[in-house]
Amino acid sequence: MPVEYVVLDKGALVLELWTGAISHDEVLAHERRHLSDPLIAFGALVLVDATSASFETEPEMVREVTDLYRCSAGRLRVGKVALLVNESGYDRVRLYVSQSSDFGVRAILFNSLNVACTWLGIDVARAREELKKIRGNRSLV
Known part of the structure; x- marks a missing residue:
């Protein structure tokens, strides 16, 4: 799968790594x-x-992602999301940030892992190490 994640700190922290071409169906399945x-x-x-x-995912399809939140009232687990993306995904992720706020998700787009970790209040060295582990696990597959 083009996205892997690890759940840490008794569920309080989730680190995700997305790589390669991601279809819209894969985004929906992940959510x-x-x-x-x-x-x-x-x-x-x-x-x-x-x-x-x-x-x-085309810009007009971003609403399908956040509509999952609408249909999942009471089950939404995300509180704060720090998103690191490349330039190609920037506009769509900005739409996601805007639309997800309607459901109480506090999301911000970052271009620096250090700043993203500071905003979340997590240790950047630990985040780097955990993301490195995910990358390493992928290369074994």
């Missing part, structure tokens, strides 16, 4: 998985590294 993952605590902090990904 559904997040919504139903019992390991993720309500109000979780999420760090998304999508700097090596390209998303096929």
Whole structure:
């Protein structure tokens, strides 16, 4: 799968790594998985590294992603999301940030892992190490 994530700190922290070409269906499947993952605590902090990904989701399709939140009232586990993306995904992620705020998600787009971790209040060295582990696990597959 083009996205892998690890749940840490008893569900309070989620680190995600997105790589390669990501179809819209894969984005939706990931969001559904997040919504139903019992390991993720309500109000979780999420760090998304999508700097090596390209998303096929068109701007007009972003609403489908955030509509999952509308349909999942009471099950939304994400509290704060720090998003690291490359230039190709910037406009779509800005739409996501705007639309997800309607459901109480506090999301901000970053271009620096250090600043993203500071905003989330997490240790940047730990985040780097965990993301490195995810990358390493992918190369074994």
